[in-house]
Amino acid sequence: MKIKKILVDSLQEAVELTKSMYGDKATIMSTKVVKIKKWFFFSTNKLEVTIGIADNEDFQTHFNKEKELYNEIEQIKSTLKDVVNVVKNVKQEPSIQPSPKPQYQDNEDFSLRAMNLATKLINVGVEQDIAKKILEDSCGFDININRLDLKYEDDYESLKEGLSKNISLKALDFSKSVLSILALVGPTGVGKTTTIAKLAYMYKTQGFKTGVITLDSYRTGAVQQLQSYVSLLEMPLRVADTPQKLREHIGELSGLDIIFIDTAGRSQYDAIRLKELKHYLENVPSLEIALTVSTTTDERIILDSAKKFGELGIKSIIFTKLDETVYPGCIVNTSFKTNIPISFFTFGQKVPNDIELATYDNIANILLRGTL
């Protein structure tokens, strides 16, 4: 770079002069005011300007550097554009799907964990209104959050409380000194005979003297099916093909504590067969009738069964085949709508094991953990 000094009257003049003489190659590096003697002791002030003039090589280097910088900036700009596009696409198609919104998300009355519990109930088939009612009874008002919140830390414990206020249970507490009779009625193939065998074993092992009478004399193999269970359990089995026979057998077995009556499966829509069954069971002393329904059945049909078999005087309901459903919410819905107490759950084909007394623990387990 070459250095030049010029004398001018103002900075503006320096700039103009520099530009006209050297173009873009020159830059003003510094300025200073100097006194210039004119005549004897007269003098005048001037601006001494130092100019740096780039020679051709410097200029070319400078120009190349600028060009490189410019290219680099353009490259960064285009990379940024790509990054922005990628980010946009990620937003549109998240790789991790958000978990489903709780159904009560917008309900400002409940805490988040209470809403989550409601969502769990709804996901296993509990109707929304019923889930809400149970939830209200599982909650207390929390003044800190100004909302209803689960009563206990544990949603399981809270749910048990909500269930106990909405669903009734019936423990079949039979007496050892008085004869009790339990008849199982219900649609075909729901598990009545299998459940009778399980119950007979359960009460026998509790010290009750038990026996079985079956009214199902016409279905091929029905008696043999029961016979195979009963002979293993070493208890009496009778077959009654008329109401008169039934009464006679009850008289013969009156020394027992519990007689279980197995009935033939009936369609809830077959009024004649239902009437026939009613005829068998009416006026049987100390009789308790339990409706047996399968949890794999459409809920509307379960409700129809409860209504039709209800005419026989049902005192409790047994839900079977819990091992075959992922929507146990029908238990809660049916019980809530019909007010019929639940007595037992069955959850498999194995006699005598796969049966449990209905408890709120059991129901909470079924609903929250999918198993008893």
Ligand SMILES: Nc1nc2c(ncn2[C@@H]2O[C@H](COP(=O)(O)OP(=O)(O)OP(=O)(O)O)[C@@H](O)[C@H]2O)c(=O)[nH]1
């Ligand atoms: N998975 C499962 N199967 C069961 C359960 N209870 C009964 N079963 C099966 O359901 C089928 C019908 O059972 P049954 O006891 O004969 O039914 P039922 O109601 O007496 O039938 P009908 O007398 O013909 O009306 C059989 O294969 C049983 O093993 C249960 O809790 N879970």
Ligand SMILES: [Mg+2]
């Ligand atoms: Mg049967």
